[in-house]
Amino acid sequence: MNTAVVAGFSMRHEAPFSPTELRLIQIIEAGLGITAPIWFYALFFPTDYGYGRGLLLGLLLICGNLFLVLRMTKADACLRRILPTAYLAKLAAAGVYLYAVQHLFNGGDLLGYHDYATQHADTFLATHEWWRAGLGVNTEFILSVVTALYIIAGSSITFGIVLFATLAFWGEFLIYRACCISLRSLNRGRAALLLLMFPSIVFWSAAIGKEA
Numbered sequence: 001m002n003t004a005v006v007a008g009f010s011m012r013h014e015a016p017f018s019p020t021e022l023r024l025i026q027i028i029e030a031g032l033g034i035t036a037p038i039w040f041y042a043l044f045f046p047t048d049y050g051y052g053r054g055l056l057l058g059l060l061l062i063c064g065n066l067f068l069v070l071r072m073t074k075a076d077a078c079l080r081r082i083l084p085t086a087y088l089a090k091l092a093a094a095g096v097y098l099y100a101v102q103h104l105f106n107g108g109d110l111l112g113y114h115d116y117a118t119q120h121a122d123t124f125l126a127t128h129e130w131w132r133a134g135l136g137v138n139t140e141f142i143l144s145v146v147t148a149l150y151i152i153a154g155s156s157i158t159f160g161i162v163l164f165a166t167l168a169f170w171g172e173f174l175i176y177r178a179c180c181i182s183l184r185s186l187n188r189g190r191a192a193l194l195l196l197m198f199p200s201i202v203f204w205s206a207a208i209g210k211e212a
Helices: 019-044 053-074 077-103 109-127 138-151 158-181 190-196 200-202
Strands: none
Touching: 019 077, 019 158, 019 190, 053 077, 053 158, 053 200, 077 109, 077 190, 077 200, 109 158, 138 158, 138 200, 158 190, 158 200, 190 200
16 A cells, blocks of 8 residues: 555545535635735734734744645645645734734733733843743643743744744644544545634634634
């Protein structure tokens, strides 16, 4: 048996999508392209926050991940068709999420994580004292992760969101891979659509927080 199939990677060159699914992907791609200036601006130029560091680090992270996606899907037509689009959809959702929290929801956990982590990072850099004993669980764990990120890379709500969105994206991909390995009769194209493009999965895990 082909070792690539044993590992869960199909070497088929045809994308296992129905005509309706292909049209859906094309509609999503068109929507992402048309709205790109809007969600890109919302994500990389957030109101009331600096954007220089986030713009640089965020774009580097995005370019690195897109390069990785294209490299790893070279021999898999199904993933090549949907994975880059799924990653851009996650970034678009991150931009919408940030805008909604700032201008529609009148606040949210995302802003709290960023503000408190910024304070804790500044305190650590000034005193070399960690903000609490251990990493904690749930909310405290997320605060610890974001604080450590800001200590290393500097405080940037944009970079924090892009990093968490990227982690969530790869988490969804790993769930998809697990399904492909464990369920041999799985419709790979439909599974990819559900696990990588389902609106609630894409949106709610697209920012700093436990969902990601």
